[in-house]
Amino acid sequence: TLRRHLEANHSGKYRNWAKSVNFLSKLPGDVKKRKEAAEEVTRTLDRDLREKIPERIVVYSDKLFRRAVVEWLVATDQPIYALEHPKFKEVIDIASRVKNGVKIPGRKSTQGEIIRLFKDHITRLKAQLNVSVPLSSHSFLIALHPTGSNRPRRSQSDV
Secondary structure, rough: HHHHHHHHHHHHHHHHHHHHHOOOOOOOHHHHHHHHHHHHHHHHHHHHEEEEEOOOOOEEEEHHHHHHHHHHHHHHHOOOOOOOOOHHHHHHHEEEEEEEOOOOOOOOOOOOOOHHHOOOOOHHHHHHHHOOOOOOHHHHHOOOOOOOOOOOOOOOOOO
């Protein structure tokens, strides 16, 4: 194109002319540099804005806590007796000691922790029973299947 030709052969003259008439250069290299500079400013601005937005600190009140618990029960379809479970109370006790908010683990880390706890539990059971138990969760579930056999029954939908 003409702009590439100007950039390759006459860029100095073109830039001098553009500067003298207060014209924004349309050479491909100049356009690219302006875009990159604008993106860098945007990235820097976005980062600065994210860092400077203060977190909203919620002041504790019994009323607010009760409301949040009820909303959690309804939103996650939990039974009401979940609030009476000792592990729920333990979670609340631990979270109440935090000064700067609670970091809730993501799905992958939670899944990994569940698998680790499962394997630890199997290892302890194996030591207590002094038997060989495979660490595969699938074989463990088959062994515990209510049919009493080593294989789960197939339902009509599986056939």
